[in-house]
Amino acid sequence: MAERDLLVEIGLEEMPARFIEGGMKQLEDKLTAWLDEKRIGHGLARTYATPRRLAVVVEAVADRQTDVEEEVRGPAERIAVAEDGSWTKAAQGFARKQGISVDQLQLQEHKGENYVFAKKHEKGQETSTLLYEGLAEVLGSIHFPKSMRWGSRRTRFIRPIRWLVCLYGEDSVPVEWAGVTADNRTWGHRFLGGETQLTAPSDYVGALREQSVWVDVEERREEIRKQLRQLEQQHGWNIPVDEKLLDEVTHLVEIPTAFYGTFHESFLELPAAVLITSMREHQRYFPVESRDGQLLPYFVSVRNGDDRSLDKVAQGNEKVLSARLADARFFYEEDRKLPIEEAVRKLDDVVYFENLGTVGDQVERIRYLVAEWARRLSLDEATRAILSRAAEISKFDLSTLMVDEFPELSGVMGAEYAAKAGEQTEVARAVLEHHYPRFAGDRLPEGIVGTLISLADKMDAVVSAFAVGIQPTGSQDPYGLRRRASGVVHILAGRDLGNLSLDRLLDDCLQRLETDDWLQREQQQVKEELLHFFRLRLKTLLQEKGIRYDVIDAVLASDIAYPQLVLERAQVLTENVAKEEFKSVVEAFSRVANLSAKGDPEAKVNGDLLDLWAERELYAAITSAARSFASAEEQQDAQGMFEAIAQLAPVIHRFFDDVLVMAEDKATRNNRLSLLRDIDRLTHRFADFNKIVFAS
Structure with missing residues (x-):
């Protein structure tokens, strides 16, 4: 059976950079899945993309289906x-x-x-025939979070389709889709290139290079890195590369040319975060630092084109950035005139959630929650005073012009303005820290003040939303509830907060909402939904830690009140799961769980009915193990908890060897089942051992 390479390219108007990676992945996955479904053999697939195209080359595609x-x-x-x-x-x-x-x-x-x-x-059909008949359906199955229609057609895509290439070996396949018929013609750079005819898929990268298009995404990304390093070496700079910005810039250009510009030194009086955000978020510029980390009055950008007239390009970008920075300076100076107390009062006019009042109302809930938690943690009076003040002004920067223009600077500007206004260092730091963690892998708040306000802020947001029936659905999470709940889980798993359990935090938040008459649903139902929601966030955290799926299921089927302890229990199981003796422990606990389910969950063990030595031995062992387990649990000692119950395994095995649990006498039978029920309750406080899987 003969083989040929296959090239499919979708040419379109410029796509938003953030959708390109997903489009590339879908094109590759859907096309190779279609080939597999149609029994068409093929080799590796390589994807390519620029702002004006998505493409894939599949190697060694068989010329017909297998019979x-x-x-x-x-x-x-x-x-x-x-x-x-x-x-x-x-x-x-x-x-x-x-x-x-x-x-x-x-x-x-x-x-x-x-x-x-x-x-x-x-008999298998020819691949070219199947491509002609089915490729349009494959392309039409590619979806984006946002799409559009154009002209009078019903086709929806991220941007209007302008050309198609379907080249199978040296033959073009005239697939019709979105009002365009595929052939072997593609287009180069919008200004530096033109139309070019492809003779084979293997020519694709080289032919577009001649038309000023670097179609290989990784090649463009590395070229940008290389040019940034060259500028660093030429000028003695350090150009910090934000990977997210680098990815975006890579997807904004077809041929990259880095250049630099300047801005007036007086703008360096602004906080560095303001300058960097103005450059990065609005203009897609890389900031420039000295070798010792000081911000310099330069920026680096990447042009979608060659190096002709770069001085004029730089001048144009300098004018745009100067205007941006002038606005930022105006915002900064005006914000400095706004007293913090007045900024806090303005929060009473900012809507929080629909049916949940204002941000001012939320701040009051945060103040109540942190005061309650500080009392439970027995914090000293000085710390409580700092905590109260930090909670009171934690959201004041939402009233500022700078944060209104740059929402991502919330917390950063609050800390800056608070420090300039003479607030205590710990208060200003907490205004910033209460936003942490902002995303997966972000830092946690360092101090107890920032930690408690962060917990209160995130818990209140999630619980309030659930209280009025707002929950994430599928991929839709407009209020970032998953991110906030994940932040809570990471804090609770990474900080020792004594008796502040997840259960306690939820109850306090729900109680305050009910007191303020914001709770619109039955409290117990809301709590159950929230526990399920946080359990899913815990599952993600455990997966990030590389915990086995069955160990994750085992610990999450148990108590999740203390996420730090959940993580430690999972780690203890992970350390033991490869040991030979652990299998005996799991077998013992699983057998107990299976039999105990047949008993009365309300029945108590009657010591007078324990006639056999093996029964009495197990009864004594469970009594001792329960004391040791409770002591270790109180100290949040996962290893000690496991050791307390693991010592039951040999006693359980002896019990099953010597005792007939399902005795004919009903009272004896029920008493033995109650004994097993007590063991199951105890072991289940650590994990559901029935969920542990061993290779056969």
Whole structure:
């Protein structure tokens, strides 16, 4: 069977950079899945993209489907063959259904009885024919978070389609989709290139390079890195590379050319975060630092083009950035005139959630929550005073012009303005820290003040939303509730906060909402939904830590009140799961769980009914283990908790060897089941050992 490479390219108007990676992945996945479904052999697939195209080259694509030999079983011989040896109507109908004549039917033995079998041979179709008939459906199945229609067509895509390439070997396949017919023509850079005809998929990268397009994404990314390093070496700079910005810039250009510009030194009086955010978020510029980390009055940008007239390009970018920085300086100076108390009062006019009042109302809830938690943690008076003030002004920067223009600077500007206004260092730091962690892998708040305000802020947001029926659905999470809940879990898993359990935090938040008459749903139902929501966030955290799936299921089926302890329990199980003796522990606990389910969950063990030595031994062992377990649990000692219950395993095995649990005497039977129920309750406080899986 002959093989040829396949090239598919979608040419379109410039796409938003943030959608390109997803589009590339979908094109590769959907096309290779289609080839597999159609029984078309193929090799590796390589994806390419620029703002104006998505493309994939699949190597060694077979020129036709593989043939199919299929054997289908029909009715039994007693039904298919008449007394005179002719085929019955049942057999004839089976043959018609399989697309063969009755002469092709065969009798074969199956499980001791003869049946009619139809053997079918389906010859594979040519790949070019299948591409012509099916590729449009593959392309039409690519979806984006936002899409559009154009002209009078019903096709929806991220941007209007302008050309298509479908090149199979040296032959173009005239696939029709979105009002465009595919051929072997592609287009280069909008200003520096033009139309070019491709002779084979292997020419794709080189042919577009001649038309000023670097179609390989990784090649463009590395070229930008290289040019940034060259500028560093030439000028003695340090250019910090934000990977997210680098990815975005890579997807904004077809041929990258880095250049630098300047801005007036007076703008360096602004906080560095303001300058960097203005450059990075609004203009897609890289900031420039000295070798000792000081911000310099320069910026680096990447042009979508060659190096001609770069001085004029730099001048144009300098004018734009200067205007941006002038606005930022105006915001900064005006914000400095706004007293913090007045900024806090303005929060009473800022809507929080629909049906949940204002941001001012939220701040009051935060103040209440942190005061309650500080009391439980027995914090000293000085710390409580700092905590109260930090909570009171934690959101004041939402009233500032700077944060209104740059929402991502919330907290950063609050800390800056608070420090300039003479607030205590710990208060200003907490205004910033209460936003941490902002994303996966971000830092946690360092101080107890920032930690408690962060917990209160995030918990209140999640619980309040659930209280009024707002929950994430599918990929939609407009209020960032998953991110906030994940932040809570990471804090609770990474900080020792004594008796502040997840359960306690939820109850306090729900109680305050009910007191303020914001709770619109039944409290217990809301709490159950929240516990499920946080359990899913804990599952993600454990997956990030590389914990086995069955260990994750085991610990999450147990108590999750203390995420730090959940993580430690998972780590203890992970350390023991490879040990030979651990299998014996799991077998013992699993057998206990399976049998104890047959007993009365309300029944108590009667010591007077424990006649056999093995019963009395197990009763004594569980009593001792429960004391040791409770002591270790109080100290949040996962290893000690495990050791307390693991010592039960040999005693349990002896019990099952010597004792008939399901005795004929009802009282004896129920008493033994109650004994097992007590063991199951204890072990389940650590994990559901039934969920641990061992390789057979």
